[in-house]
Each structure stands twice: as C-alpha cells, then as structure tokens.
Amino acid sequence: MTSLPLSQLLLHVATAVQAVRDGRSLNDALARCPAEARPGTQALAFEVMRKLGAAEVLRRRLVPKPPPPFVDALLLSVLALMWPGEEQEGAEVAVDGARYAPHTLVNQAVEAAKQRARASASFVNAVLRRFLRELPAQVAAALADPLARYNHPRWWIERLQADWPDHWQALLAANNSRPPMTLRVNARRGTPEAYVQRLAEAGLEGRVAGPHAVVLAQPTAVQRLPGFAAGDVSVQDAAAQLAAPLLIGDGLPAGARVLDACAAPGGKTAHLLELADLDVTALDSDPNRLARVRDTLARVGQRATLVAADARDTAAWSQGRPFDAILLDAPCSASGIVRRHPDVRWLRRSTDIPTLAALQGELLDALWPLLQPGGRLVYCTCSVFQAEGRQVIDAFLQRETGASVASERPSPGHLLPLADNPGEGHALQPGASPDGFFYALLTKS
Ligand SMILES: C[S@@+](CC[C@H](N)C(=O)[O-])C[C@H]1O[C@@H](n2cnc3c(N)ncnc32)[C@H](O)[C@@H]1O
Numbered sequence: 179m180t181s182l183p184l185s186q187l188l189l190h191v192a193t194a195v196q197a198v199r200d201g202r203s204l205n206d207a208l209a210r211c212p213a214e215a216r217p218g219t220q221a222l223a224f225e226v227m228r229k230l231g232a233a234e235v236l237r238r239r240l241v242p243k244p245p246p247p248f249v250d251a252l253l254l255s256v257l258a259l260m261w262p263g264e265e266q267e268g269a270e271v272a273v274d275g276a277r278y279a280p281h282t283l284v285n286q287a288v289e290a291a292k293q294r295a296r297a298s299a300s301f302v303n304a305v306l307r308r309f310l311r312e313l314p315a316q317v318a319a320a321l322a323d324p325l326a327r328y329n330h331p332r333w334w335i336e337r338l339q340a341d342w343p344d345h346w347q348a349l350l351a352a353n354n355s356r357p358p359m360t361l362r363v364n365a366r367r368g369t370p371e372a373y374v375q376r377l378a379e380a381g382l383e384g385r386v387a388g389p390h391a392v393v394l395a396q397p398t399a400v401q402r403l404p405g406f407a408a409g410d411v412s413v414q415d416a417a418a419q420l421a422a423p424l425l426i427g428d429g430l431p432a433g434a435r436v437l438d439a440c441a442a443p444g445g446k447t448a449h450l451l452e453l454a455d456l457d458v459t460a461l462d463s464d465p466n467r468l469a470r471v472r473d474t475l476a477r478v479g480q481r482a483t484l485v486a487a488d489a490r491d492t493a494a495w496s497q498g499r500p501f502d503a504i505l506l507d508a509p510c511s512a513s514g515i516v517r518r519h520p521d522v523r524w525l526r527r528s529t530d531i532p533t534l535a536a537l538q539g540e541l542l543d544a545l546w547p548l549l550q551p552g553g554r555l556v557y558c559t560c561s562v563f564q565a566e567g568r569q570v571i572d573a574f575l576q577r578e579t580g581a582s583v584a585s586e587r588p589s590p591g592h593l594l595p596l597a598d599n600p601g602e603g604h605a606l607q608p609g610a611s612p613d614g615f616f617y618a619l620l621t622k623s
Pocket residue numbers: 439440441442443444445446447461462463464467487488489490507508509510
C-alpha cells in the first residue's frame with residue numbers, strides 16, 4: 179500500500195467517483211491519477227464502487243439537497259467506506275491490507291475537504307460525525323431501500339430478478355465480491371500443472387482450474403508471474419477461456435481462415451493462436467484498442483492480420499473471402515464482470531440493454547454470410563442478461579434458417595459468476611467461480 183496520507187488518497191478517490199458519476203469509466207479516471215497514488219486510490223475506489231448505492235441513500239438521508247459535485251463525491255466516498263452493511267455497527271474498514279478506524283476516515287475527509295473545498299470542511303465534518311453518532315439507526319433505515327441493500331441500480335436488480343429468479347440475490351452478492359485472478363497457460367509453452375510448479379518455485383500458490391487455467395490463491399502483479407513477459411502465461415478468466423476451444427472444437431485444419439470479429443484487447447485471439455496454426459483476422463472498430471491486440475500477440479509470440487473497421491460494414495473490409503470459423507465476442511453491458519469492473523453498474527443505463535442487443539443482432543446478421551457452409555460461429559458476451567445472450571441467439575435462429583445450434587458439443591449457454599456454476603448446464607470445474615458469460619456455438623448448413 180502507498181505511504182501517501184489518507185487525505186491525499188481520499189482527494190483522488192473523490193475525483194474518480196465524481197468522474198464515474200459524470201459517466202466516465204473508473205479505469206479512465208484512475209489513468210489520470212498520479213502514478214504514486216494510483217494503487218492506493220484504486221483499492222479504495224473499487225471498495226467505494228461496491229457500496230456506492232448505500233452511500234447515495236445515506237447521503238440523501240443526511241443531506242437531502244445535493245452539495246456541490248466534488249463535496250458530494252467526497253461525502254459519498256467516505257460514507258461508502260464506512261458502510262457496515264447488515265452488521266449495522268461501525269467497525270474498522272479494511273481495504274487492501276490497510277485498516278482505517280471510522281473516526282480516522284472522518285478526520286482525513288475533513289483534511290481533504292480543507293485542501294480542495296475549504297469552505298465545505300466544517301459541513302463535511304458535521305455530516306460525517308452525525309452519521310457516526312446515528313449509525314445503527316441510519317444504517318437500518320437505509321437498508322430498507324434496495325439501492326442500499328444490494329448496491330445496484332433498481333433496474334439492474336429487477337432485470338436479474340426476472341432473468342434469474344433463483345439466483346438474483348447470489349448474483350448481486352457475487353458482484354460485490356473480489357474475483358479470483360486466473361491465468362491462461364500458453365499451450366505452446368507448457369501445461370497448467372507445470373506452471374503451478376513454476377509458481378511454487380517463485381513463492382506463489384496456484385491450482386489447476388481447467389485445460390489451460392490456473393487460479394492464483396492471491397492476486398498478484400503480473401510482473402511477479404514467472405514467464406509473463408515472455409508470453410508463457412496471460413491473465414484471463416476461466417469463462418473467457420472457453421471461447422477458443424469451443425471454436426476450434428475437434429480441430430480446424432492448419433491455416434484455416436478464422437475471423438475474430440471484436441478482438442481487442444486480444445485475449446481470445448491469442449488463445450486461438452496458442453492452440454492451433456490458424457490464419458486469423460483480428461478486427462475491432464476501435465483503432466486504439468486494436469493496438470493492444472498487436473501488443474498482446476507480440477508478447478505471446480503470435481501474429482494475425484489486424485483490421486480496424488466496423489464489423490457490420492463487411493463490404494468495406496472482407497474482400498468477399500469466406501471464413502472457416504468466426505468468433506463474435508460482442509460488445510455488451512459487461513454485466514457478467516462487475517466483480518472486476520465495479521463501476522459498470524453505475525455507468526450503464528437500462529436503455530443501453532436493448533441498444534446493445536440490437537447491435538449484437540446486427541453483428542450476427544452481418545457476419546453470418548461470411549461463414550463457409552459447414553463453418554462454425556461462436557457468439558459470446560460477458561453478460562448475465564438474457565437479453566444479450568439466449569434471447570439474441572433465439573431471435574437470430576428465427577431469422578436465419580441456415581443456422582443451427584451445433585450438435586457435436588454442448589453450447590455452454592449462460593454461465594453465472596457463482597462458485598457452483600448454476601448456469602445452463604455446461605459446468606466449468608466445480609468451484610471455478612467464473613465470470614458471467616453467454617456462449618452459443620452455431621453451425622451453417
Ligand atoms: C468484449 S470486447 C472484446 C474482447 C476480446 N474479444 C478479448 O477477448 O480480449 C468487445 C470489442 O468489440 C469492439 N466493437 C464494438 N463495436 C464493434 C463493431 N461494430 N465492430 C467491431 N468491433 C466492435 C469494441 O471496441 C471491443 O473491443
């Protein structure tokens with residue numbers, strides 16, 4: 179953890195929280211944070227994102243009229259950090275190895291206010307001290323509001339209730355947990371079993387969690403991973419590691435033409451090329467993100483043809499040559515990876531979901547004609563919403579009579595980020611606790 183004073187970190191955290199409330203991603207906000215403050219700010223800001231709903235409810239109870247944006251963001255940050263959840267008692271706050279007593283948080287928040295909004299310092303002091311005085315009653319009252327109880331927007335809670343009536347509460351709780359750090363071992367360089375041994379020699383603990391997957395006992399900086407710079411291993415969740423084997427199936431002929439239609443930053447492109455000798459076209463509409471595919475492939479020692487284009491505009495980029503296989507890892511709400519991106523729930527709007535579902539359908543419609551007869555297409559999204567998974571595929575199969583769900587191996591369907599994988603059938607290893615994903619494997623008659 180950083181040695182910067184907590185008041186400095188709180189200034190950066192409040193700036194990041196204000197950016198998210200203005201619609202910018204936490205990653206972008208953290209990228210603007212001075213390097214020496216970034217790890218400490220990130221640890222605190224992630225914690226704040228997981229409790230921001232409760233903080234909003236508390237702030238409205240304590241101060242009905244919103245204060246100026248920065249002061250509001252500072253209050254919300256500290257209220258979130260002090261939120262005790264259902265325990266309803268103030269206790270030390272532990273974040274990434276550091277522990278803060280509630281009165282320390284209040285004092286440091288007042289210091290932070292003095293630096294950025296001097297006139298509001300006594301107001302910040304008064305609000306936060308009142309919260310501590312009234313804590314059990316304030317928390318009990320706030321918990322009556324689902325925004326505080328589940329720390330997700332109401333529309334998100336309702337969508338999960340409709341989509342997963344037996345699992346919605348577990349899904350909401352999982353979104354507020356810390357995800358495991360999972361590695362993909364480069365199949366050209368070794369096995370997961372051998373890599374677990376290399377980890378042990380480096381003083382790190384991991385266990386095999388799939389054909390190429392290793393889960394670390396504790397997350398760590400990638401620089402500490404043996405062979406990371408040389409491309410022996412990459413960071414990739416166990417659910418994301420299903421894409422490449424599903425597309426390759428029992429094997430694609432050497433040199434088979436494969437399209438990775440939404441490729442950046444290239445995790446699945448790299449996995450495809452680690453598993454087979456393929457002629458891969460990696461396409462993405464965002465040229466900046468596409469540059470990351472080049473870096474990813476260079477690190478693992480692979481090559482692909484990179485194309486910056488809108489995948490739907492096939493006339494502009496495809497030159498009419500069909501592909502043997504297509505991976506469509508479509509843009510989505512990212513509702514399956516909230517553990518890793520806790521700001522996502524506050525950035526999305528309910529109206530984004532039908533817009534994204536329409537885009538996903540357009541991508542399928544545009545790419546399907548590029549697939550050879552007999553070819554395979556994997557559609558996936560890192561979403562747990564049925565509207566971006568099952569419903570997109572059901573609607574596509576209605577429109578496209580030449581498409582069918584492949585019979586040679588089960589399509590995983592929806593995977594939920596829960597330890598016992600109660601998704602739609604295809605289980606990863608028990609206890610894998612994968613990211614939320616949807617997978618369908620289609621074939622063309
Ligand atoms: C889920 S991410 C892909 C992750 C990637 N497959 C991986 O495993 O690293 C979706 C990507 O789709 C891209 N994208 C969004 N709309 C697109 C479009 N119309 N055509 C092509 N790419 C698009 C985004 O820029 C983003 O990089």
